[in-house]
Amino acid sequence: MNVSSTVQRVCVRVLENRVLGGHLRSLVLEAPEVARRVLPGQFIQLDCHPSLTLLRPFSIMNADPERGTVEIFYQVVGMGTKAMATWSKDHETWILGPLGSHFTAPAPGEMALLVAGGVGLAPLRFLAHRLQMQQIPVTLLWGIEAEKIPFATVPAFGGVGVDVVENPLVLAQEAAMGIVTCLASVQKREGFFHGFVSDLMDRVLEVGTGLGVRSRLYVCGPTAMMAAVAGLAQKWALRGEVSLEGHMACGLGGCAGCAVPVTQGDGWRYVRSCTEGPVLPLDQVLWDVPMVHAGGCSTKRGT
Numbered sequence: 001m002n003v004s005s006t007v008q009r010v011c012v013r014v015l016e017n018r019v020l021g022g023h024l025r026s027l028v029l030e031a032p033e034v035a036r037r038v039l040p041g042q043f044i045q046l047d048c049h050p051s052l053t054l055l056r057p058f059s060i061m062n063a064d065p066e067r068g069t070v071e072i073f074y075q076v077v078g079m080g081t082k083a084m085a086t087w088s089k090d091h092e093t094w095i096l097g098p099l100g101s102h103f104t105a106p107a108p109g110e111m112a113l114l115v116a117g118g119v120g121l122a123p124l125r126f127l128a129h130r131l132q133m134q135q136i137p138v139t140l141l142w143g144i145e146a147e148k149i150p151f152a153t154v155p156a157f158g159g160v161g162v163d164v165v166e167n168p169l170v171l172a173q174e175a176a177m178g179i180v181t182c183l184a185s186v187q188k189r190e191g192f193f194h195g196f197v198s199d200l201m202d203r204v205l206e207v208g209t210g211l212g213v214r215s216r217l218y219v220c221g222p223t224a225m226m227a228a229v230a231g232l233a234q235k236w237a238l239r240g241e242v243s244l245e246g247h248m249a250c251g252l253g254g255c256a257g258c259a260v261p262v263t264q265g266d267g268w269r270y271v272r273s274c275t276e277g278p279v280l281p282l283d284q285v286l287w288d289v290p291m292v293h294a295g296g297c298s299t300k301r302g303t
């Protein structure tokens with residue numbers, strides 16, 4: 001989990017800004033240097049609008065070094081992302097990155113179990129594709145509540161979902177690559193596991209297929225979901241990594257606005273999630289100690 005040593009301010013051009021349904025969008029940027037260097041789990045700080053003092057952090061969902069592009073999967077929630085949603089092709093802005101730590105590969109012989117919630121899919125999809133390229137077996141579980149599923153799905157003909165869901169649907173792109181996926185929703189939906197994605201993880205490990213003992217766990221999503229998955233990791237004696245997507249301000253280690261509590265010996269300490277994270281060992285994060293919300297550089301969001 002190395003922290004990038006050189007931070008670059010890079011001018012980027014929008015190639016595509018697609019509505020995926022509801023508040024979810026996909027943004028493809030021309031950024032050849034970042035596409036070449038970025039590793040799964042790392043993020044960029046994006047200038048969303050000249051009137052906003054703070055840049056906004058986003059994980060990379062896809063990097064194509066040959067085309068020189070990176071893709072972000074984002075949800076419109078406030079001023080910055082609302083401004084992003086108005087961008088059309090050839091809009092120019094700038095970013096800092098790639099920033100932060102990245103996921104590490106499973107040990108030889110281990111499989112990868114990826115558990116994502118909502119837009120937390122972004123860094124795990126990138127990781128899934130890179131691990132698959134290294135012939136590491138990947139199972140990706142995704143909890144998604146959006147009314148319209150933002151990515152194409154197809155019926156599953158095999159894989160983990162078949163054991164726990166009737167007529168399961170899987171992500172089409174991942175199915176074509178040989179990555180096993182399974183979807184969860186708390187709403188009753190045809191082809192989905194009914195419940196939280198953490199419940200799906202528990203169920204998948206219960207039905208077995210040797211997944212648990214030999215898997216390394218990778219997690220990203222809302223805090224409550226990650227805390228639930230961390231609890232299950234203890235239950236199933238799984239080790240792994242988590243990508244934290246809480247509030248940030250400077251994104252460069254200068255303000256402590258992103259501090260998260262982690263274990264240290266018998267006690268604990270705060271680390272800056274923008275430089276020591278966002279990827280941290282799952283068993284080190286203390287979910288019951290308050291995480292500091294952006295307030296180091298600026299005490300007010302919307303700046």
Ligand SMILES: Cc1cc2nc3c(=O)[nH]c(=O)nc-3n(C[C@H](O)[C@H](O)[C@H](O)COP(=O)(O)OP(=O)(O)OC[C@H]3O[C@@H](n4cnc5c(N)ncnc54)[C@H](O)[C@@H]3O)c2cc1C
Pocket residue numbers: 043056057058059060072073074075076077078079080081082119122123244245246247248278301302303
């Ligand atoms: C390392 C990292 C990676 C991220 N990757 C992604 C990604 O791939 N896709 C994506 O959609 N989002 C991602 N986020 C979250 C994203 O940065 C925020 O949604 C964005 O900054 C909101 O900016 P805004 O100006 O639209 O909202 P603001 O006007 O700043 O805030 C609007 C609302 O969103 C809430 N909010 C702001 N930031 C966060 C946050 N980090 N987490 C939860 N709630 C927040 C605020 O409390 C407020 O209620 C990531 C965050 C981090 C730290």
Ligand code: FES
Pocket residue numbers: 248249250251252253254255256257258259272273274275296
């Ligand atoms: S956001 Fe991490 S130190 Fe400023």
